[in-house]
Amino acid sequence: MRDAAVLIHALTGLAWPMFAVWVVWKLLPDVRDILRKRAFSLKVGNNELTVQEFTDQIVQTTAELQQHITAQTDRPRPGQEPEPRSQRVLRRILWVDDTPANNAYQAGQLQAMGVEVVQARSTDEGLRALRRATQPFDAVISDMGRAEAGGFAPDAGLTLIRKIREAGDKTPVFVYGGSNAAARREQVAAAGGDGTTQSPTELFALLGQVGRFPKSAT
Template identity: 35%
Template sequence: MANLLANPEFWKAVASLAWPAVALTVFVKLQPVIRALLTRENLTLKIAGMEVTVMQAAESLGAQVADLQEKVAGLQSVGQPNDVVTTIISGSNKKSLLWVDDFPSNNVFIIEKFRQDGIEVTLSIETQEALELLRSRKFDAVITDLGRKELGVDHPMAGLELIRKVRAHGLQTPILVFAGHRGLQHSDQLKAEGATSVTNSGVDVMAFAEKYLGKA
């Protein structure tokens, strides 16, 4: 089992499963083993081109699974068809996405899933670099966090600054703010400045990608 968990191909396979319904079963069954293993050694692996520890990978997958469970429970409680899960596991044509986040490793499974679906994902860790990328080439969509540390300085509203500058340059690229509870607190302001949508849910990220990067 230790050899399996240390194998990057295992984690790529988890990311590419009937996402994430089967991943839920895998994660729940393996979670005790993962935690026991990590008390003995600190394994690292590469997912979506990023070095992450097995614990980081497990926590990232666990957060996304919990998010899915909450979304599915909400849909079932009101008797609506589970369109969210259908959206998640459907394919995508090759499109380009700019993801701006100073800790992209927090979202390795979503990024890996996008790339396996043929979406070209470009990562940026700060606002100025992201703006230069947007000026130099066309992106079909942008995902940004809200607060970032840039050049050693905390910028709690960096995502808002990025949105303002993108819109000031006349770019109408769809922008999703993917942040925590604080992002939701500033949702109205972010949308007023030009954000297409604001969420703290990985499920909503997948739905956003399906809408703007999915099937033509």
């Protein structure tokens, strides 16, 4: 029974990349058609949608799937006591990354779940957003290395975490992205961070441990 539970847990982690491959395979003809015709609308079944409407529906659908995967991942394995469910709701997230376009899809998913995503491009900009926030942020997401005022800073994520903690701010901070995310996990924890990952599914699971997404908080 335990082996089966471990297998299910492993397969859950594969669900996101498998679904992404399916989406690309399924939508590739439509994408090619849009590029070939330079069209701003396309036929889906008997309906004609704008590219924006089509994209919004994809984001909404995958956001619902991501939410389902997160809920499945958070379930305790057989023999484990369930952890108390947080009553906190994730309403606002600060995302610090010098290239926001790299995370546009994940940010869109969060927005589809009812989360307000505020983006900052540098450590200083992120710290200003935290200080000036009229409503508190429920979590912070940061990349590890990024372009800062003095050039490229490979440890910018760690610097941001340390400065947040030095200011007495206990907002959960997660480092997202980078092929060596797992190798930096101990450094992130030592700096006061709450987790690091390069997996979209794991990122949403980490956020789910902080609080519930607004559209699942009923």
